[in-house]
Amino acid sequence: QSVLTQPPSASGTPGQRVTISCSGSSSNIGSNIVNWYQQLPGTAPKLLIYSNNLRSSGVPDRFSGSKSGTSASLAISGLQSDDEADYYCAVWDDKLNGVVFGGGTRLTVL
């Protein structure tokens, strides 16, 4: 069971906006920066959003991140078939002295 809680799946149709949530606690999200990773099928993860809401180089502005209290979310607007992937939130955990990941959300574009 992951320290950070994400819904296991999400879906949307092309052009739609979808949101993926990530819930944590005061020792992780509540006191540290949240980052998001995208993992396309059969590939290594790629940094998507860092420092809560900054897009990594080359990431389109359709992707955005936000954080409030002990929760964070990733929003994808103008959904495209290429966005089908697994998405993970991650944050430094002060109690564990390491990085913790959410369980991942598989996004399906219908």
Added chain:
Amino acid sequence: EVQLVESGGDLVQPGGSLRLSCAVSGFNVSDNYISWVRQAPGKGLEWVSVIYRGGSTYYGASVKGRFIISRHNSKNTVFLQMNSLKPEDTAVYYCASLRIAVADFDYWGQGTLVTVSS
């Protein structure tokens, strides 16, 4: 161009040992923070270990006492020595560079598969 290339993954019996390598180009491992992250088949990501620029090392609870992270500065390579392996250690192991200020992994290798089975 930054590249991280893992190697050393193999099939090993429970209780056995294995050493993974992460060869880095594009920056000096001695000046950076390098982590190992693993992914069991069909499962999510799990942080395993990190070696700091200054040489300090930290481990996830599931591998503490069994795994050792180290580096060879002149070879610009980071290692993960895995001992007392268990079937639940079966995973693809990625090395990644950690930007400590924002605690994100900005560069990843392609991964190497470790299978622990009799």
